[in-house]
């Protein structure tokens with residue numbers, strides 16, 4: 511479903527959680543637009559399958575746990591010795607348990623916040639000095655409509671994604687005097703592996719809230735994000751782009 515051609519020639523992108531789902535769709539679209547892509551993911555089997563299936567010398571991968579700041583920072587330091595990182599996508603995320611706030615297990619809350627929000631901060635902390643030095647960068651953080659609307663029985667997830675929106679707005683302003691764009695997107699639900707972590711009631715609830723009456727396709731997200739990470743996006747920063755099929759009310 512690749513239609514418009516974006517120019518990412520000579521750009522290098524890192525996509526966290528790029529082995530499947532939204533991350534894989536963005537990886538494909540970036541490659542298709544001429545970029546070199548490095549996937550950071552924890553799932554060794556999914557990475558191997560993806561590398562084999564895509565079979566493109568411009569694609570590489572590394573097993574990285576983005577919740578480990580030292581691992582992230584060391585890898586950035588290694589990479590920038592001979593690579594310029596132009597694009598960074600904070601995409602790795604989990605749904606967490608579907609239950610009420612009063613029943614939400616504290617360990618589960620911390621796990622969701624650690625990956626969905628803190629790890630985004632760790633990656634941004636590691637990569638932004640490099641982009642500032644180059645005076646070039648295009649960053650997209652994948653949030654969720656849950657971060658704007660707040661889904662019941664998904665408090666940790668909704669709170670973590672609201673945090674990503676705030677972090678994006680803050681960093682966007684910090685770097686606005688450089689040629690660096692920091693934006694976020696708020697997709698509605700897509701049928702990816704993340705659905706395995708949710709109850710059927712929760713999935714039905716999400717669908718019932720989408721005026722388009724269908725889930726977003728992963729390629730539909732990749733399409734908007736590819737424009738956001740292109741050089742042509744020279745003005746928009748610190749912004750939240752809706753991909754909620756009409757659900758968002760602001």
Ligand SMILES: NC(=O)c1ccc[n+]([C@@H]2O[C@H](COP(=O)([O-])OP(=O)(O)OC[C@H]3O[C@@H](n4cnc5c(N)ncnc54)[C@H](O)[C@@H]3O)[C@@H](O)[C@H]2O)c1
Nearest residue numbers: 527531532551552553575576602603654699700702703704
């Ligand atoms: N699918 C949806 O309905 C939906 C809707 C809105 C937002 N999102 C967001 O989109 C992003 C991608 O979701 P998806 O649906 O493609 O999920 P997915 O489960 O298909 O993919 C997530 C990827 O992240 C990787 N990952 C998990 N923990 C990691 C870690 N610590 N370090 C590195 N990689 C790790 C997983 O191995 C997996 O490959 C998430 O941030 C999610 O919250 C998803």
